[in-house]
Amino acid sequence: MTKDFEPTIVAFLCKWCSSAGSDLAGVSRMKYPPNVIPITVMCSGSVSPLYIFNAFQKGADGVLVSGCHPGDCHYIKGNFYARRRIALVKELLDFIGLESERFKMSWVSAAEGTKYTEIIKDFVKELKPLGPQKKLRRDQ
Amino acid sequence: MKKRIGVFVCHCGINIAGTVDVDKAAKKLAEHQDVEHSVDYVYMCSDPGQNMIKEAIKEKKLDSIVVSCCSPTLHESTFRKAAKEAGINEFQCEIANIREQCSWVHKDKEKATEKAEKITKSAVERVAKNESLEPIGFPVTSRALVIGGGIAGIQAALDIADSGYEVILVEREPSIGGHMIQLSETFPTLDCSQCILTPKMVEVSKHPNIKLMTYSEVQEISGYVGNFNVKILKKPTYVDPDACTLCDDCTEACPVVVPNEFDLGLTGRKAIYIPFPQAIPATFTLDIKNCPGLLPIACGKCADVCEPDAIDYDMEPEVVEEKVGAIVVATGFEQYDKEKMKEYGYGKYPDVLNGLQFERLLSASGPTQGKVLRPSDHKEPKEVVFIQCVGSRDPELHCSYCSKICCMYTAKHAMLYKHHVPDGQAYIFYIDIRSGGKNYEEFVQRTTEEDGVVYLRGKVSKIFEENNKITVWGVDTLTGKEIEINADMVVLAMALTPSKNSQELAKKLKLSTDKDGFLAEAHPKLRPVESITSGMFLAGAAQAPKDIPEVVAQASGAAAKAISILSQEQLFHSPMVAEVNETLCTGCGMCIDVCPYEALSLEQGKAEVNRVLCEGCGTCSATCLRAAVKVKNITPGQIFEMIDASVGG
Ligand code: FES
Secondary structure, three states, rough: OOOOOOOOEEEEEEOOOOHHHHHHHHHOOOOOOOOEEEEEEEOOHHHHHHHHHHHHHHHOEEEEEOEEEEEEOOOOOOHHHHHHHHHHHHHHHHHOOOOOHHEEEEEEEOOOHHHHHHHHHHHHHHHHHHOOOOOOOOEE | OOOOOOEEEEEEOOHHHHHOHHHHHHHHOOOOOEEEEEEOOOOOOOOHHHHHHHHHHHHHHOEEEEEEEEEEHHHHHHHHHHHHHOOHHHHEEEEEEOOHHOOOOHHHHHHHHHHHHHHHHHHHHHOOOOOOOEEEEEOOOOOEEEEEOOOOOHHHHHHHHHHOOOEEEOOOOOOOOHHHHHOEEEOOOOHHHHHHHHHHHHHHHHHHOOEEEEEEEEEEEEEOEEEEEEEEEHHHHHHHHOOOOOOOOHHOOOEOOOOOOOOOOOOOEOOOOOOOOOOOOOOOOOOOOOOOOOOOOOOOOHHHHHHOOOEEOOOOOOEEEEOOEEEEEEEEEEEOOOHHHHHOOOOOOEEEEEEHHHHHHHHOOOOOOOEEEEEEEOOOOOEEEEEEEEOOOOOOOOOOOOOOHHHHHHHHHHHHHHHHHHEEEEEEEEOOOOOOOOHHHHHHHHHHOOOEEEEOOEEEEEEEEOEEEEEEEEOOOOOOOEEEEEEEEEEEEEEEEEEEOOHHHHHHHHHOEEOOOEEEEOOOOOOOOEEOOOEEEEHHHOOOOOOOOHHHHHHHHHHHHHHHHHHHEEEEEOOOOOOOOOOOOOOOOHHHHOOOOEEEEEEEEEEEEEEOOOOOOOOOHOOOOOOOOOOOOOOOHHHHHHHHHOOOO
């Protein structure tokens, strides 16, 4: 089953770095799997844990939050808050028994199209053996 | 209330339509309950495309639209304007990025189409809950800050000041002039560098609109476009410039000799010094790092001999606060770290010089008054080897980029060397000759035809000292022959790197840098002098290596951009700011603690937003436990709908 399984990923990208970085991947015509749907937010610091859980509840197999490199946040310190929150989310996922590998945080600058591409490729690869996420999924 | 949404899917020629079935996507979106109208078109951004949108808005009575096209960084403003022209609020237009984030990165048409549909649907869900908003106006401080007093900063400061705005020009060193003041003559005209720069330096010092702050550093910046607050550290020079008569008695009395930075260590200077005779401001600086101590017991000789009593050991560092509306960053370059170039014997053999040192040797104001002499024994070198691309174009070991100016200045070095030593021989090792620029190619030709400079295509493999000569081993890749030259002097065209501390400054200013540490422009083609932060502009080699005319052009460009801000009475700020729901707010104050802009405060037990200070980052909304604060038009409610659309629920 896992062989044909294509995970669905929701990616919260901050507008200033990661979304711009993913734009650069496009401009450079890099290729990565289409499993990821980007949602551009103002800053990684605006990603509430509720967004992450909501995505899992709606049936996402993986969630990515990507922001500017620590210290480079367009809003000075949003990504520091994100980083702290994300550590808690990971623990909480472990606690409730959902593989915490399903959730990822990355730092991608506006110049790092290649890095974004690699992150998506790797994430898809890591999610495949885990199979569909059912634990938090609300039956629709 | 149910909205009447229009969806417009762009083909972008085949850029999108090549990978996404645009027709299918438009039809799919038409099924959405809030979508009244959904079409595709070859170029939405074209005039007919925009007209089509405007007509549809009127005819179908649309109250909001989604354009599915390229990144919002490109055409969001185009389509928002079109929406406004058709009579709907500009914030009722959202962009679904199906090009950079979809069609360009995928190959499988079916999957890409599915993804494009989801991205578009997500934008539809968002716009369905968008509010109509009006930009927030705020006043502008019409003064500018220019950081860096090299030719870039000087030009930018003069241009802004000439337009009638006040400028604060901050320079880290004791004098303005940057690297250009160190140069001998400039290619391709052989203008004397000091002769063309010093008039500009004098103009800066005399300009009524320029406040010059040398020996100063930007310490902290806060605020936003139009209203930046800057803290500038004025380091103590221990000399009162108004009292100093430039008599020079202090330097004679000073017992300390250290390498002179202006001559790149080819000469020495005292701990109290003037960097060079034409320095602006014309005054001495006591370099505290090398001074034996400010207490009269430690030394005190300079103060003893200073007749006008200009030396003040009690001078303290001072922090000056200034308000400005726009900032030009022109922090320049430096040569590649010599520690990394040991293989060429730089720093080991006194007669292996870098390009700037050779400039000093050629300069009439240099350590040898313009005579080319070997630092080791002061003899005239009869054979000189110039090596290009030292550290440049070497992705494995050094810098991957081309430093751009070295081909030209090496040709100039060889030519000027021949003018000084007509019976000498100059060799240039090169990889390629890059002489793009007005009259540049002709200049290079002149070096070979008139001055008999020998160009050798190839890399140098080894340099070592032997019998008072510097032996250079290399290969001429055109003939395939190994070459050995017993030279008297070797000059290395070192790669250019961003100036030290520029990384630190970039952090303070929130400017991004590229992989090599140069300041990143907002768009490589179309916004080359703007940074990603609005109100901050880039000029000169801090952005990338470039030659003087390019630096001057870019500096004038940056100045014009700054003026376009300073000349506004009001600027407008995105109305996508935080908003507090007073019923839900309990006044816990958590949002106030996390706000990076101090835009939130507690008023009568409830959080309140200052709309001008708020940048809309949303950190508050992710922090609030009661969902009492949200950013307009990107609320948690909207995000949940967007997630729903993305996951396909
Ligand atoms: S804006 Fe990118 S993380 Fe804050």
